[in-house]
Amino acid sequence: MAALEISGLRKRFGGVEALAGVDLSVTRDAILGIVGPNGSGKTTLFNVITGVFRPAAGRIVWEGHDIAGHPTHAIARRGLVRTFQQAMSFPALTVAENVGIAWARRRMAAPWAGPDAILDFMGLSEQSAEPAGRLPFGLLRRLGLAVALATAPRLLLLDEPGAGLNEAETAELGELILQLPGRDIGVCLIDHDMALMARLCQRLVVLDFGTKIAEGPTRAVLEDPTVIDVYLGHRP
Amino acid sequence: MRQAFAAAALAAALSAFGASGGHAEDVIKIGVVAAESGSFVSAGNTIPAAERLATKEINDAGGVKIGGKTYKIQLEVRDDRTSIDTAIAAARELVNDVGVQAIFGTESHDFSIAMTKITGPAKVLQFTGNSTLGQFLTKEAVARGGANHYVFQTEPQEFQRSGSTAKGVLALLTPLMAQPPKHSVVFVANDVAGRYLSSHYVRALEANGQKVDLVYYPPDTQDFTALLTRIKGMKPDIVHFWYNGDETLVAHPQAVQLDVAPAYFLFGVDPGVWRERKLTSGAPLTLSCVPMCWGAPPTKAAAAYFDRYFGMGATKGVQSSVSLLYYDYLHWYVKALEAVGRLDDPDAVVDWLLKSKYQGVVSAAPLVFNDRHQVTFATEVCLVKPNTSGQFKCAVEEPPAAPPPGDPGN
Amino acid sequence: MSGRVSGRVASAAFLLLLVALPWISPSYRFLSIAISTGTVAITLYGLAVLFGQAGLMSVGHAALMGVGAYSAAILALRLGIGFWGALPCAMLTAALAAGLIGLPSLRVSGHHFVIITYAFCTLLTIVLTNGGDATGGASGLDLDPVGRLFGVNFDSVRNYYLLVLAALLAAMLATDLIARSGYGRTLRAIRENEALARAVGINTALHKLGAFMLSGAFAGLAGVLQAYYLRHISPGLYGGLPSLYIAMSVMLGGARVLYGPLAGAVIVNFLPEVLSIDPVDSRMAYGAGLVLVILLLPGGVIASLADLGAWAAALARRTAGRWTQLAQGR
C-alpha cells in the first residue's frame, strides 16, 4: 500500500483551477519525480498536501490517516515534511541551532544519531557555529535539506532542490538525495532539471494545467509523445 | 575590598540627592505636593503659589512663636509631575527624609488618597482640596486612631457646594428667562470628579424643583456636537456644564452654534477668564468658580488676596481661584501650632483645629471643620450681562443645612 | 580574565550593590523611585520575551499591568484574599488577558495588528471607568498594606524595595532561562522565519500565544506589586500613554540583552526622577534617543555597550599582544 494516497485533489485560486482533480500515490522505497511546465500546479500540490492551503475537494491519506486540511505543523509531526523553492533558514540562528530546532521536534526514530551526524552527512560541519544568514547560497540550499532531515521525516517533499545551483553543486546534492531511500526516507521531488530528474527518479509524474497527464517509469514517461508535446509546444 | 569600595563610592554619589542638610536656626518644615508640570499643571501650580504667599506673610509677620522660641516656616515644594509614582515618592521624601509637620496638596483625587496612606501612619497632617475626598472621610476613618485622622478636606461637603450653586444659578437665571425653568440637563465629564460632583448637583437641582437629566461625555472630547444635539432633543431650559473649565470652554460655543438651550451655566469658568478672552453670550449665562472668582471677587478681602496672589507672579488661569482652597489653611495651621505650643504633638493640633474657628479669605463666615474634617462655605455664582464680556452680577448663596433627599451627604 | 568570567563578576557585583542599596542610601525618595522603576522593569522583561524572543510587538502592556492590579484589588475587596494569595491569581488573569490581546496577531500576519494592543488599553480604561461598584468606577479602588509574612514587615519601604528587587531578579532570571532554553530558541525560530518553523513541525500559533501569555504573567506580577505599593489604583494609570512609554523603554534598553530592559527602565523612569530633570526635557531626550538608538544601535543601548566593551577588550588584548611582541624584540 503506498505511504501517500491522493485522490481527486482540487484547488482553485479565483478563476484559475490550480489543481483539477489530481490522483497520486507515493511509495517510500522509490524516488518519485513530478515535472511539468511553469504554473502546472506542482508547488500548489506540495502546498495543499502539507496544509499551507486547504484543498477545495479530494482526499489526502498519509499512512492511513486523511490529513486534508490539517495544519502544517501537525502534518510535519507525522513525518511528511517539505523543503521550499527559495532557500529558507533561520538567519540569526547558527547552522547547528537551525538543525537543532528541527531535531527537537522529531517524533520518530531518525537514521542519524544527532544534529552533528546530519551536518556531517550534508557536509556542513565546519559551518555549524556560523549564523545561517551568512551562508553562501549553495550551502544555504543544503542547510534547507539538513533542517528537513532533522525532523526525521518518513517522506520528504523536495521543491526544486537544485534551483540556483551550479552543475557541481547539483550533482553533489543529487548524490545525497539518492542515499535517502536507503536510510528509510521516501523522497518525492519537483524540479525542472531533467538530467537531475532522470538520474534520481525511478518514477515520474507529469502535471499540466493542474491535471496529471502522464505517470510511469522515468525512461518511458520522458519518451511519451504527449509529454514532449506539452514541454516543446504542439508540433504542427 | 570590593564591597567597601562600592559602598563608599555610591554613598558619596547618593548623598547629593538624599536628605537635604538641616538649617542652623529653628524652622518648621511644611510640605507641598502639587503638579508643577504635566497635564494637571493648570490646577497644580496654584497650590505652591498660595502657600508661598502664606509663608511669606507668616515669616514677615515675625514667624511662629512656640514654647518661647520663634520659628520660620520653611516650605518644601515637590512637583508630582502629574504622575502617581512621583507623588508617592515626593510624599515619602517629605514625611521620612525631610520630616515635615504637615503637607498641602495634591490637585488630583487619586494622588491625594494614595498620599493619605503615607501621611496617616506618620501622623503628618494633610490638607487636601479635592471634594471627592468626602467618600473616604467617614466618621470612623477620621476618628482618633482611624486611617484618616490627620486628613482635612479644605472644600465644603459636596451637597453644600452643589446646594448653594444650584440655588445661585436658578436665582440669577430665572428673572431673565421667558418662563421659569423646569427642566435642567447636567452635562459632565465621565471621570471620578465628574461622577461624584454630578451625583450631588443633580439632587440639589431636584431639591430646587427641577426635572433633571444627566449626560456624561468621555474625557478629552473635542467634538461635542453629537451629545449636544441629543441634549437639544430633550428640550432643556438650562444646560449645566460641569466641571473642567477648559473642556467647558470648548463645549459651550458648540452648544450656542446648535442653539441647544435658552440658558446656560458654566461651572469652573472664572469671570476673569471670560473677560480676558473677550467672550460674549446672547443667551442668559451664569459662571461659577471654586470657591470664589478672581475675575469678580465678592469681598474686599478676596480682592486684596488676589492682588497679592497675582502680585507674587502666579499666572492668571482658569483655575487660579483653586489657590483659595489652600491659602487660609496654612495660617490656620500655624495658629494651631502656637495654641498647642509643641511641635511633637499632632493629635493635640488636630483636636485644637476641630474646636477652633478661623476667619479666612475664602468665606465671609469664619471657617469651621465639622466632625468629618470638612469645612463649610458658600459658593459664588455670577451672571454675565448678555452680550457683554466684562459685566457680571455675582451672588453668594448660603449652603443648605442638611443634604437633600437621596443625597448621602458626604 | 576572559570576557565571560569578568562579565559574571561585574554582574554579581552590580546585583550585590542593588541588594545593599537600602543600607547604603536610606533616602526614602530614592527607594520609592527605585520601587516604581523596579515594578515597571518587571513588565519590560515580559515584553523582552515577547518582542526580543518571539518578535511580537505590543503597545498594550500597561493595560495588562492594570488587569493584574485590578484582579488583586477586587480579590482583596470581594474575597479578602491578601497580597500573597492574589499574586498567582493576578498573574493568571493578566496572562489570559494577554492571550486575548495576542489572538488577533495570529490572524493578522502583518505587524499592523500592534494597533489593536493600543486600542485594548483604551477599551480597558473605559470598561474600568464604567465598571460601577465592581471596579470602583472612575475613582478606583483602595488596597490594604501587604502586612507581615514570616515575621518580615513589608510595610517598611526598605523591605518592600527588597520584595520588588527579588521579583525583578526572578523576572531577569526567568527571561535568561527562557532565552537559553529550547523554548526560547523555538520562539526565535518563529521570529526569524514562521513558514519554515511551521514546516518543521512547530505549532507557531500556540507558541506566539504562549509568548503573549508569558509576558502577560510578568505584567500581572508587576501590576500587583505596583498596586500594593501605591495602595490606590484608578483606570487612568493603565491607558495608552503608559503603554507607549513601556514599549519605548524596552526598545531603548534593548530587548534581547539581559540588562537591556533594566537599562530602559532606568533611562526612562529612574534617572529623570532622581536627577529631577524637567519631565518635558527628559521626554524630549528619550524620544529623540529612541530614534537614534534604533537607527544607529539597533540592538539597544546595552547591546551596543556590550559590543563596545567587547570591541574595547579585543582592542586592549591586541595592543597588549603587540606590546609583548615589541618587548620581546620581534
Added chain:
Amino acid sequence: MDAAAMAILLQQLVNSLAISAIIIMIGIGITLVFGLTGIINFAQGELLMLGGVATWLLVGRAGVNFFAALVAAAVIVGAVGFLLERSIFRFTLRRPMNGFIISLGLSVFLQHFVIRFWNSYQKSIPDPVGGVWQVGSIRIAAVRVMVVAVTAAAVGFTFFAISRSRHGLALRAAVADQDTARLMGIPVARYVTAVFVYGSALAGLGGALMIALFPITPFVGQDVVVGGFAVALIGGLGNVAGAVVAGLILGFADGLSAGYGLPEWTEAYSFALMILILLVRPQGLLGGTEGPAIV
C-alpha cells in the same frame, strides 16, 4: 418618528459629516504611507498637531488670514514630513517595524518639543468663518461646512492624483509590488518620499481645520492618531478609497452612538468596531495590502 425627532436625526447626520472630515484627513496619510512602505507612522497625530499649532502661530501671533495660514500649515508640515523621511524613515524601509518604533519616539519628542516652546495650555483661534447656517431646523456652523468642503476638495484631489495622473499610476504600481515597479523603471524611493510629504501635508491641513473648529493642546495628536489608524485599518491599509469610506462609517458610528447609544461608551464603540473588523477581515473592508512583501 415625528418631525422633531427627524430634525434631530438629520442634525446628527450633519454633525457626523464634520467628525469624519478630520479623521479621514489623518487616515489617508497613514494608509498612503503604510501602503507603500509598510511603516505604521504613529507620529502622524503629532504632524496634525503641528499643523494646528502652526496655524495658531500664524493667525494668532502673526495675524495672517486663516486660509493663507491653512495653506502655509500644509506646506510647513509637508516640509517636516520631507525632513523626517529623508533623515530617518528612509533607513527603515527594509524593516518597517523599526519605522513604527521610531515613530513612537518621534511622537513623544514632537509633543514635548511643542510644549517646551509654546507650553501645554489650550490654543485656539477666532472662528475664521463665523455664523451659523440654518436649513429648516438643522443648524450647522459655517466653519464646519468649510471644513467638510476643504476635506472633500483634498480627498477629491487625492483621488484624481492617484487614479488619473501618471504619477498616480506609478504609485499604485509601487504599492502593488515594489520590485516589479523598480524593474519597470519607477523610482520607488522618490515615491516613498512623495508619499511621506503628501501624507504630512494632509495631516497639516487636518490640524489647521481642527483648530478652526475647537481649541487644541499639544496632546491632541495622541487622541486623534488612534482614530486615524482605525480608519486606515478598517478601510484596508494602502487603500485610499477604503480610508474615505471607513472615515465616514466611523464618523457616523461615533456621531450616532453618542446621539443614541450610551454616552459613556461612545469611544468604546469605534474601538470595538475596529478590533471586530480586523479579526473578521484582516485585510480591511475594501481590501488593502499587508504592506510590501518583505523578503
